[in-house]
Amino acid sequence: MTEKPDTKWRILDAAEKLFGLKGFEATSLRDITAEAQVNLAAVNYHFQSKDSLIDAVIARIIQPVNKRRLEKLDAAGPNPALEEILAAFLGPVLELDLANVAPLMGRLMSEPNLFIERFFKTHLAPVSQRFQEEIHKALPDLPRAEIAWRMHFVAGIMAHHARWSQVLPVTSGGLCDNSDPQAVIERIVAFSAAGFRAPVREPAVMTGKG
Amino acid sequence: MTEKPDTKWRILDAAEKLFGLKGFEATSLRDITAEAQVNLAAVNYHFQSKDSLIDAVIARIIQPVNKRRLEKLDAAGPNPALEEILAAFLGPVLELDLANVAPLMGRLMSEPNLFIERFFKTHLAPVSQRFQEEIHKALPDLPRAEIAWRMHFVAGIMAHHARWSQVLPVTSGGLCDNSDPQAVIERIVAFSAAGFRAPVREPAVMTGKG
DNA sequence: GTCTATAGGTTGATAGAC
């Protein structure tokens, strides 16, 4: 019956913000408890260790993202267009809060060592497979390997944008305005859909004998 | 007259490898001196601090990469095709040693805080501007802002691939074979060129009065 | 559940002998 933002949630919120801002290793539990205005020992009481806290922070972000991805995909009907598939994959990430959540998501996607060990099989692999199946239905002539490559490219755009979105207006010299998430999604969908429809280059034939 | 791999170079090589593998914060000077088989105090003798060592490691990678980018661009003649421009931008990064150098390059590109403070103005901004000019000549109808956005997307693909290349054969379930760097460059160039040529969506007109 | 106090270890950096 009490309000939600108790100690445990305050720690998760503070950890999410600081992990995204400075990274997992560079953020100490003291940084987190200072930001959350709770006692240092509370971290080890509510979570068992820093590693478990990292797991909890990430799970709290990834699970609803993947849930919404699949909901959007289902909502697009039995034979969604390529653009609908890409928007379902990208939207839930690019709609995350740019200040706190998106940087952490981008950081996580650029740390394959951490990601693979703890989240790849449980969180990413099933969703990735489902999306690759849908793209295969939308582009039946595109080889499976090419679908995997191009999903890898789309994930790269998404991760990089999540990581740079906060500073992009500066680094682009004001050219890139990302204040409207929907406009960003449309841009990335248009770019990625065109890339997915690019002709597949035949592998070069070696001149040596077989 | 002595051989090149003296203490200073051994430290740079070891730091490059470990920074890429574990990250800047997670790698201690003791990790580096153990890998390089030199004394701990040698780091602070040859470089003044860990931060200066980070600068030196990164400068040693970025400078030749940007030099080769511009050489490739110049070699493509006065009016290079879009594909030639993209290959000049991507090639020198994607041809880096996948085991040691590429992971560090990918990590650097996914750490905007570090990157912007120390390398953006000196290393990235001039090269980026030159490439955007060339793309403007190749695609004169594409708005400047859209060029900036799409270069941002291409950089994302590049950074993500540099970061994941080592594990990609596993995470793709064997679908993505990246043993041939030239084939990877061709794939990314084809995808990105098609994305660059995608039609620009007109901004949606609001239904409210002006 | 929340706090203080502290154990036990690692870090970056330096002083000073050789």
Add this chain to the structure above:
DNA sequence: GTCTATCAACCTATAGAC
């Protein structure tokens, strides 16, 4: 230039009072 030894600061984690 290279080494040993060491410092002060920081870290995660826990024990135990309340």
